[in-house]
Structures are given as structure tokens and as C-alpha cells.
Amino acid sequence: MNCPNCNSEISNSNINIQTDLAQCQSCNKIFKISENFNTIADDKFDILNPPNGAWIKEEMNQLIIGASTRSPIAFFLVPFMVVWSGGSIGGIYGTQIASGEFNPLMSLFGIPFLIGSVMFWSFALMAIWGKVELTLDKVGGKVFTGIGSIGLTKKFSWNEVSTVRENNSVKFNYPGSQGGQIVIEGSKRISFGTGVKESRRYYLLKGLQSVLSKVKLNKRFV
Template identity: 45%
Template sequence: MSTPAHTPSVPPPRGTYLRHDGVETVIGASTRSPAAFIFVPFLVLWSGLSLGGLYGSQIAKGKFDLFLSLFGIPFLIVALLLGWSTLMCVVGRVEVRLRHGEGAVFTGIGPIGSRERFDASAVSDVREQRSRRSGRRAASTCIVLDGPRPVSFGTLLNSPRRRFMVAALRQTLRLA
């Protein structure tokens, strides 16, 4: 049974959670997004038309075509990336686990995703930061855990969920 840790000053929006079981504190948020209403149909069309046309025709004819198979690899890669993005918009999550001065940030779906560990006792500040990655026109906003080795995450979260995580992390790490 988990009980709330510290109550952040920001009320928890839908899709966020803060749990403390006496040993570990978990602060998380869903990456669910209305963009899924665009991604899902586009993924179905993209995969059906491009992959179905390139590989489905070979399977239906029972004949392998090396040129078509090689030509289809970029379409397959785009379909996989689009599939991952779609799943993140539907069932993804960002989660920070804090336990005995150690921390881990997880971004993914179920157990599949990326995990970055950090020294929670060395975090000096938690803040939102607008960042522009190379090659991108639009700036994205992320959560930054400042310390000897800064950790950035949360670009897939909407503003209310990101603000909740920042407030909950500040409160839990006693930086408020």
C-alpha cells in the first residue's frame, strides 16, 4: 500500500502520481496526448500503404525481390519510429524513482524504455528549461535536475504534468 509522500503545492493534474511506500518515492506522469488521434490513423495508413505495398506484394506472390526489400528498409524504420511515438502518445510514461539518495529517471512504455541513474543527494536544483536541439526549429521544454551531472527529461509531458513533476521533485528532494 502506498501513501502520498509530501504534498506538492501544485495540485496533481490527471495522469500524474506521487507514491511513497516508506522506502522508495515514485513521481510519475503519463505522456498520453491528444496527438494520438493524429498518430494512430497516420501510422495505420503509412504502414498499410508503404509496408503492405512493398513487402505484402512479395508475400502474396510468394516471390522475394531483393531490390524492393532493400528499398523498403527506410519505410520500415520510419514505421517503427512512428509506432514508438504513437505508443508513447497512448500509453507512455515518465517516472522518477528516489531511494536511499539514489535516483533513476525512466521514460518509456511498460518495462521498455530508457533509464538514467543519478545521485539524488547531489541534486542542487530542479527546473524547467526551454532547449533547442541541433537541427530543430522549435524549442522544447524539459525538466532539468541540476547537479554534478545534469539530467534532462520530460519533453513529452504537457505543461501541467511537467510543472507537477518539478514541484513534487523539489518538495521531495527538499529544494523548495
């Protein structure tokens, strides 16, 4: 077991399972074992058995767990977007192009529609082809959110991470999002997983927690 504060190894004599307390001999921090390693006893979760739409892969000292952001909302979003952005952008810019006359006021008026289109189209495309994927190794990991290789990557190292939890009070709900996100906390904060169906998000959460507890206990996970 390693200290959640300074990450140095804690000798067995400083660990008391009965009282749920351990003390680090390097920095003298006392902490509750259950709070810092809350997934040790979680034996019902099976990382090798992902739900439909989620996956696990082992590659070259890396463990990859991921989930698709595919959602039935796409059946609504795509036709809606074709009509909405086609109508607004076609109406505002298409008419200018067709007539060959530039209208600065109308072009300015169209900017929010352009921004809105980019935003909602990226949600719509995520609902068809998107994924959230975690690539984990001994040192740390990265979280990818996107389509194919186009997207956002957030990196972390294990010694910056103290907990992984779920945040269900997400304020920003766009069409297709299903509430909730996964939060990696420690010296920095990474949140991801908005828009991932609950059963898949649960798999990513528990998978990441179980890997974290193995890392903290110096156990192999790949």
C-alpha cells in the first residue's frame, strides 16, 4: 500500500485493518484505508466482462477500456440538424452566395447559427460514432473523447490521482447527454464521460477505480 499523500510505501506495521487506519512513516499522515482504497473489497465488479457498447483491450503494457457514446438520440438529432442548420445557414449564407451579393448585417446575424451548428453537429456525430476511451499504463493514463482519432485527450499520472468518483449533478445537459460524468481527482481534476449511457459509464467508473486501487497497492493490472 502506498501513501495517498506522498506515495511512499507504507510498512505493514503501520497498517491496521481493524481500525481502518494507516499511517505513513515518511510524511506522518494518518488516513482511513477504506476511504483511500474504497474499491478493494469490490469483488462483484468484473472488469473483463464489459456491458454492451463497452470494451477492454490489452496492448503492450497498456490496458484500454472504452465505451461508445452511441445513442438513439441520433435518430432525432440528425434529421433535426439537417433541417435546422440547413435552413438557417442555407437561408442566411446560401441566398447571399446565390445572388452574389454580400450582406454584412445578415452575415453577422448568422454567426450564432454557425457556432450552434458546429456544436450540435459534434453532439450528433458523437451520438453516431463517438467514443470515450481510457489508455492506462504503470505511470498513468489518458482519456480520449472523440470520433476515430479526432478528439480531446486528457492525460494524468497515477501519483496525481487520489480518487475516482461519479458526479451526477451535471448542470449542462445537451440533447443526447444522459447526465453524470466521471471525475478523476487529485492534484488536478479531469472529468469525462458525459453522454455515455449509464451502464457503460458505470463500467468505465468501476474499471478505473479497480485499476487505481491496484496501482495504489502496487499490484499488476496489465
